[in-house]
Structure formats: C-alpha cells, structure tokens
Amino acid sequence: MNYLQIEFKAISKAESEILVALLSESGFESFEETEKTLFAYIKEEGFTESNLQTMLQVVPVKYTISVIPQQNWNARWEESFEPVIIYDFAAIRAVFHKAIKDVQHEIIITPKMSFGTGHHATTFMMIEQMKDLDLTGKRVLDFGTGTAVLAILAEKMGASTIDAIDHDEWSIENSLENAAANHCKKINLVKAETIATGQLYDVILANINLNVILHNLQACKAVSKKGTILLLSGIMEADQTSMKDALAAFGWKHHKTIQKGEWICMLAQMN
Numbered sequence: 001m002n003y004l005q006i007e008f009k010a011i012s013k014a015e016s017e018i019l020v021a022l023l024s025e026s027g028f029e030s031f032e033e034t035e036k037t038l039f040a041y042i043k044e045e046g047f048t049e050s051n052l053q054t055m056l057q058v059v060p061v062k063y064t065i066s067v068i069p070q071q072n073w074n075a076r077w078e079e080s081f082e083p084v085i086i087y088d089f090a091a092i093r094a095v096f097h098k099a100i101k102d103v104q105h106e107i108i109i110t111p112k113m114s115f116g117t118g119h120h121a122t123t124f125m126m127i128e129q130m131k132d133l134d135l136t137g138k139r140v141l142d143f144g145t146g147t148a149v150l151a152i153l154a155e156k157m158g159a160s161t162i163d164a165i166d167h168d169e170w171s172i173e174n175s176l177e178n179a180a181a182n183h184c185k186k187i188n189l190v191k192a193e194t195i196a197t198g199q200l201y202d203v204i205l206a207n208i209n210l211n212v213i214l215h216n217l218q219a220c221k222a223v224s225k226k227g228t229i230l231l232l233s234g235i236m237e238a239d240q241t242s243m244k245d246a247l248a249a250f251g252w253k254h255h256k257t258i259q260k261g262e263w264i265c266m267l268a269q270m271n
Contacts, residue, residue, distance in 0.1 A: 003068045004047050008038040008061045015059045017262035020120075021236050022055045024209045029168065031120060041068070086124060089131045090153060095181060105156045108181045109147050110174070122233035125258055125265035126150055126207045129231055135159040138202035141223065143195060144212065148175035150205045152182045162187045163197050195219040201228055209234040210243070217250045224270045233265040240264055 006028075008019065016038045020031050027046040032039040044067065052063070083093040083100060091100040092107045100106055130150070136158035142151040145164035154162045164187055166172055172191045179187045190197070195216060201223050206213055213232055220230060230252055235243055237259055243266060244254050252268040259265075 002044045003041050004044050005066045005068050006040045006042070006052070007064045007066070008040070009063070010036055011038050011059075011061050013261065015061060017236070019055070019059045019061070021209070021262070022058065024234065025211050026051060026055065033120075084124070086127045087131070090127050092149060105153055107149055107152050107156070109149060109178045110181065121260035121263040122207050122265065123149065125260050125263065126205065126231060126233050127153060129256070129258060129265055129267055130154070130157065130205075133157070133203065133229065133231075135203060139163075139199065141165070141195065141197070141199075141201040141204045143204060143206040143216065143220070144208040145175055145189070146171055146207070148178045148187065148189070150207065151175070151187050152179060152184055154203070154205070155184050155186050156182070159186065159203075163190060163199065163201075164188065165190045165192050165195065165197075167191065167193045195223055197223060199223060200225045203229045203231070205231050207233045210236070210239050213243075214246055217246055217252075221250045221252075221270070226270055228270040230268045230270070231265070232268070233263065235264050235266065236262050237264050238262075240266070
C-alpha cells in the first residue's frame with residue numbers, strides 16, 4: 001500500500017492550521033509542519049485530486065504530489081523525527097534516540113503513517129490535560145488510537161485496562177509494535193470503525209476530528225457512566241461553541257478547554 005505526500009509550499013501558520021483541519025476530515029492521516037511548508041499524507045487509493053482542489057478554494061496555496069512506497073516510510077521518518085517533550089511530564093522518542101531523563105513518563109514509538117507522534121498540537125494538548133488526571137486503576141478507552149501514544153501513556157499512569165480502537169490496519173500494526181516497545185500488558189487493540197466494546201469506561205480519549213467526534217458522541221455516552229471523563233481534541237477554536245452545545249445535549253458537562261494555535265482540547269464529564 002503506497003501513500004501520497006502532498007507538499008504545500010509558502011504557507012502561513014494560520015493557513016496551515018486551517019488546511020490540516022480540512023484535510024484531517026478528508027482521509028489524510030498524518031502531517032508534518034515546518035516554518036513555511038506543510039506535508040500531508042494519505043493512502044493513494046483514498047486520494048481524489050478534485051476533492052483537494054475544492055478544499056484549496058478556502059486556502060489557495062500551491063502543492064506538489066509525490067508517491068511514498070510503504071517500505072520507504074520508516075527510513076524517511078527516521079531522518080526527520082525529533083523527540084517531543086511535554087514539560088517534565090512525558091517525552092516521546094524513537095528507539096534510536098538517547099533516553100530522555102527528568103520526565104515522569106518516557107514513550108518509545110516507531111510511527112509509520114499513523115497520526116499521533118506528539119508533534120501536532122492536538123496530541124501535545126491531550127497529553128498536557130492527561131497530566132492532571134488520576135488514571136490509577138481506571139478503565140480507559142482510546143478512540144482513534146493512531147500510534148497508541150495516549151494508550152501507552154494511560155498504562156504508564158496506572159490505568160487497569162485500556163481499549164484502543166482504530167479503523168486503520170496500519171495504525172493497529174504500528175500500535176502493536178509501539179505497545180510492545182513500551183512493555184505494555186494492559187492495552188487491548190481493536191480494529192473497528194465505531195465504539196462497540198460492551199464495556200463502561202472511567203475515561204475516554206478521542207483525538208480525531210470534529211465530524212468523527214460529533215458522529216460518535218452517542219456511542220461515547222453508551223459506554224459511559226456518571227463521572228466518566230471525556231477528553232477531546234482535533235477540534236478548532238472556531239468550533240468550540242458548537243462542540244460545547246453538542247456535549248451538553250448528550251449529558252456531558254464541560255470543565256476545561258486549553259488552546260494551542262488554532263486547535264483546542266476539551267475536557268468534559270458525564271453528569
């Protein structure tokens with residue numbers, strides 16, 4: 001399975017934030033951002049250039065397309081990946097990096113094309129908000145696990161069981177590798193489009209995008225109980241009010257929102 005790399009040049013930070021939000025809702029799975037360039041990745045079979053051109057009516061920037069064979073991805077990633085440090089709480093690094101000292105939790109990953117290396121603002125904020133949660137002995141759902149970074153962190157924070165769901169086969173494969181690299185024993189990985197585990201959770205983590213979250217709020221409610229915490233990201237600041245309204249409609253009480261650039265991360269609790 002090949003992936004396509006779409007390179008957007010001479011793009012501002014504001015344009016990049018908007019474009020990532022649009023692309024993430026249209027099948028794009030991973031992004032790399034530099035000062036003036038955005039790289040976006042999507043399965044070749046899922047790409048339609050006419051759809052991209054429609055989105056670029058909102059953000060009119062130039063782009064180039066190149067094919068990345070699956071076997072070349074890790075080599076390309078290793079050349080550019082740098083460790084991510086979230087204060088003194090967590091660090092995310094590759095196996096070929098030196099160990100990072102003076103953090104509570106160190107996570108080792110080998111991401112392929114899956115989302116969630118910690119570089120993107122949404123993953124960073126999810127981890128930042130997790131820092132203030134007590135997961136000891138808790139049952140956790142990681143919906144849209146990507147690289148399993150959040151599931152791995154949940155286990156390191158003392159969660160008793162973590163169900164990690166993703167619809168993408170490559171993400172599940174990658175998550176299995178990452179869980180093994182971190183000696184995780186409490187993560188159950190499930191390839192699925194929707195939440196249908198038959199369990200009730202103390203904490204639900206969902207770092208996906210606005211549309212997927214809205215579509216699955218009823219499913220989240222069905223696996224929740226009084227006091228269940230819902231931590232969400234992949235949402236832009238402009239959508240905060242509509243997201244709050246949707247949460248309230250399904251019985252969630254909004255407690256806290258943090259922001260990084262145009263992205264927000266929201267914490268709510270079931271009434």
